[in-house]
Structure formats: structure tokens, C-alpha cells
Amino acid sequence: MRTLITGASGLLGGHLITALQERRHDIHVLALVNEDTSRLEARGVTIHRGDITKPATLTPAMEGVDLVFHLAGLMGFWVPIENYRAVNVTGVENVCRAAMKAGAQRIVHISSWTVYGMNIGRPAEEDFPFQPFQEPYAITKTEGDVLVQKLIAEEGLPAVILRPGTFFGPGDRLHYGRMADRVRKGTGIVVGRGDNALPFCYVTDVVQGLMLAAEHPDAVGKAFNITNDEPITQEGFLRAIAEDLGAAAPRIHVPYDLLYMAAWGAEQVEAVMKTGKQPIVTRLGAKLFGTDNRHSIKRAREVLGFAPKVPLREGARLASKWYKQNLTATTSPAPVPVA
Numbered sequence: 182m183r184t185l186i187t188g189a190s191g192l193l194g195g196h197l198i199t200a201l202q203e204r205r206h207d208i209h210v211l212a213l214v215n216e217d218t219s220r221l222e223a224r225g226v227t228i229h230r231g232d233i234t235k236p237a238t239l240t241p242a243m244e245g246v247d248l249v250f251h252l253a254g255l256m257g258f259w260v261p262i263e264n265y266r267a268v269n270v271t272g273v274e275n276v277c278r279a280a281m282k283a284g285a286q287r288i289v290h291i292s293s294w295t296v297y298g299m300n301i302g303r304p305a306e307e308d309f310p311f312q313p314f315q316e317p318y319a320i321t322k323t324e325g326d327v328l329v330q331k332l333i334a335e336e337g338l339p340a341v342i343l344r345p346g347t348f349f350g351p352g353d354r355l356h357y358g359r360m361a362d363r364v365r366k367g368t369g370i371v372v373g374r375g376d377n378a379l380p381f382c383y384v385t386d387v388v389q390g391l392m393l394a395a396e397h398p399d400a401v402g403k404a405f406n407i408t409n410d411e412p413i414t415q416e417g418f419l420r421a422i423a424e425d426l427g428a429a430a431p432r433i434h435v436p437y438d439l440l441y442m443a444a445w446g447a448e449q450v451e452a453v454m455k456t457g458k459q460p461i462v463t464r465l466g467a468k469l470f471g472t473d474n475r476h477s478i479k480r481a482r483e484v485l486g487f488a489p490k491v492p493l494r495e496g497a498r499l500a501s502k503w504y505k506q507n508l509t510a511t512t513s514p515a516p517v518p519v520a
Contacts, residue, residue, distance in 0.1 A: 183207045185246045187233060187276060188253030189221060192352050193291070194390045197250060204392075211242045211253070233272035236279065243283035248395055251276050251290045254322070257355060259451065259459035262317040269321035272330060277332050277340065287401060288340040289394045292326040294380055294408065295319040296344060300472035306346070307404045307480055316465050330404070339401050341394040346382030346408030347469070347477065350496060351503035354382070357422075361504050364422045369431035372440055372471035375416030380474040382408040383496035386489045393485040405481040413493040414452060415470055421494055425501030437471040 184201055189195055198221075201208050203222070208226040211233070212218045218228045231238035233253055243249075253276075255268040273290065280288045293511045297305040298312035311327070313319035323381040332338035349357040353429040390407030391504035413421070416430075423430035443469045447460035491499075 182247045183209065184248045184250065185209045185211060185229075185242055185280075186250045187211045187249070187250060188291075189226070190216060190218065191252060191359055192355070192384060192388060193348060193391075194252050195220075195352055196350070196384050196389055197252070198226060200388050200392055204393065206248075211239070234267050236275045237276060239279040240283075241470070242347065243285070246283050246285050247287075248284050248289065248479045249276065249280045249288045250391060251288060252332070254291070254325075256318045257459075259457060260317075262320065265317040265321040266324070269318070270324045273325040273432060274328055276331075277329060277338055281336070281338060286339060287395060289339055290325075290329050290342050292329075292342050292344045292393075292404070293319070293322040294344050294346055294406065294476055295326065296323040296476070297327050297476070299468045299474055301474075303408070304410070304475040304477040306477045307406060308371050314465060314468060316463075318465070326404075333402050341400045341402075341500050342404035343387075343390055343394055344404060344476075345387045345390065346380045346406075347457050348382050348387045350384035350500050353500060353503075356381075357497075357500045358504060360419065361422050361501065364419060364431065365426055365428050369419060371416050371419065371431050371434045372467060373415075373434065373437040375419075375434065376414050377471065377473040378412035378475050379415055379418055379470070380408060380476060381413065381418070381493055381496075382489065383491035383493065383499075386491055389490065390481065390485070390487055393481075393487055397485050399484055403480070403484065405485065405487070406476045406478050407487065408476050408478060409479055409489045409493055410476070410478050411489070411492065412475060413497075418493070418497060421497040422501060425498055426505070437467065440471065441467045451466060461470045 184206040210221055210226050211229050211231050214230050229242035231242055281390050296311045296313055297309050310321050313323040327338055329342055331339055387407055420430045444462045444464045447462055451460050
């Protein structure tokens with residue numbers, strides 16, 4: 182099967198390639214013109230240069246494709262919402278339309294759990310009303326999700342939408358790596374009481390969801406939450422990192438409201454200074470780590486047969502093993518690349 186992946190150089194893409202190679206897929210990757218693809222090339226995948234914001238560049242990559250995994254997205258950059266919308270909305274439409282034109286049998290689109298909002302008081306199911314936090318990433322991922330739903334309903338797009346938890350694992354510099362850096366350096370804090378559930382999922386469990394979405398006959402046209410429904414608390418995850426790294430667990434608790442206001446102030450300063458750098462603390466970060474976020478995977482269990490295989494405590498151990506082996510590489514987490 183000829184399979185195309187966008188955003189393959191990220192954490193999820195790397196683990197997805199492993200699963201696809203085990204199934205002997207003919208793997209093709211869409212990468213930006215100046216993107217370093219040496220690691221991907223070493224794995225024997227075919228590289229196509231293009232940009233999801235430029236429709237004409239997608240045609241060669243889509244030729245003869247059977248299956249498309251659309252993982253590419255913009256996050257982690259402190260840029261105007263227009264930049265996010267170009268990738269997370271217009272880019273999504275470009276990929277979907279190019280895939281339809283090429284005759285792809287299925288498109289698996291990675292959305293986000295942030296479409297539901299945060300701290301909503303109960304596990305969010307797929308039909309929960311969208312109420313994203315008002316920041317560029319969540320807003321535009323929601324718009325992209327709604328767009329794919331519209332293409333499915335009105336134009337017969339053979340797509341599956343996945344809304345994964347915040348995934349981590351070996352190779353993760355953005356989430357686990359950043360938390361581990363702070364714990365190792367003794368600068369970590371606990372937001373609020375620390376007993377709130379983090380919406381985390383081990384990366385190979387998200388890959389399991391991707392493969393089920395690609396292969397299950399009843400998946401097309403539906404949206405699925407893919408996460409771990411036995412969550413770990415913020416304090417528990419930080420303690421696990423500390424244990425695995427042989428460091429002291431964070432003991433300083435910063436009130437959530439205080440941190441949120443500090444983040445708001447930091448964002449206002451950046452809005453005035455316009456340095457283009459992400460503030461040291463953001464409201465989104467405060468909400469992610471300081472509020473309780475849970476998501477139901479009942480639909481994924483019943484329709485796809487999905488079941489998380491890696492407990493989050495074990496996932497932390499596996500991530501810490503990679504982190505210790507690549508310590509210097511994890512100290513400067515990079516924004517997520519797009520293609």
C-alpha cells in the first residue's frame with residue numbers, strides 16, 4: 182500500500198513509520214524544501230518536497246497514494262493566528278482536496294483534544310460541544326476539525342478524525358523533555374494542588390489509534406478520542422520523572438490563579454515588545470498543567486477495538502531512558518515542524 186505522511190519528522194511520525202514498515206507499506210513523506218530529512222532517508226522512505234500551504238506542490242506526492250496520514254500542524258511558535266490558520270486550517274483543506282483528487286482510499290487527520298476546551302468537569306466525549314481555549318493553536322485546530330467534518334458530510338471525503346491526548350515518549354523534546362529539564366535542574370513547580378489529571382498518552386498508543394483508523398472498516402466518517410483513560414496526576418507525573426532521573430521531585434506549589442495571571446501579564450508584555458519569543462509562561466501552559474482534563478475513549482474501544490497498552494508510569498520510565506541517553510539534545514526543545 183502506498184502511504185503518504187505529512188509531518189513525519191515529528192515525534193508521532195517517527196513512531197508511525199516504524200509501525201508502517203512492520204506492515205510493509207510503501208512509505209512516502211512530504212517535507213519542506215529546506216527540512217533536514219536525513220534520518221527519514223536513512224529509514225528508506227521516499228521524500229517529496231512540498232508545502233501544505235501551497236496546493237500545487239502536493240500533486241507529485243499524492244500520485245498513486247492509497248492512504249494519507251495528515252500529522253503536520255503548527256504549534257509551539259509565538260506567531261500571529263494568521264500563521265496558524267494557514268497551516269492548521271487552509272493546509273488541512275489543501276491536503277484533503279489533493280488526496281481526494283488523487284483517489285486516496287482513506288485520510289487519517291490528526292486533530293487535538295484541545296477542541297473541547299479545558300477543565301470542563303467531566304470526561305469529554307466526541308460529541309461534546311467545541312469550546313477551545315482562545316489561543317491560536319486550539320482555535321485553529323478546532324477550525325481544521327470542523328472543516329474535515331464538513332468535507333466528510335458534504336463531499337464524501339473518506340476521512341477519519343483522531344483527537345489524541347498530549348503524546349510523549351522516546352524522542353519527545355517538547356513535552357516530556359521540557360518537564361524533565363526542569364525537574365533535573367531543580368526548577369520544576371507544581372501548579373495548584375497537583376492532583377489534576379494530565380491528558381497524556383504514550384506515543385505508541387496513539388500510533389495504535391492511527392493504524393486502527395487506517396484499517397478498520399467502520400472508522401471512515403467518524404471522530405475518535407485516542408488517549409489513556411487511566412490518567413496520571415500532574416504531581417504523580419513529576420514525581421515519576423524525578424524518580425527515573427534520580428532527582429528531587431518539585432515541592433513548590435504555585436497557586437493556579439497566580440500563575441495564570443502571571444502568564445497573562447507575560448503575554449501582554451510580549452504583545453507590546455513584539456520580540457517574537459514565547460513568554461516564559463503562557464496561559465495555555467498554565468491551563469494544560471494546572472487544570473483537570475479527561476477524555477472518554479468509549480467510542481474508540483467499542484468501534485475500533487482500541488485499548489491503551491502502555492500505562493503512563495511505564496511510559497515515563499521509557500521516556501526517561503531515552504532522555505538520559507540524549508541529555509544534551511533535549512535541553513532546547515524545538516517547535517513542531519510543519520510540512
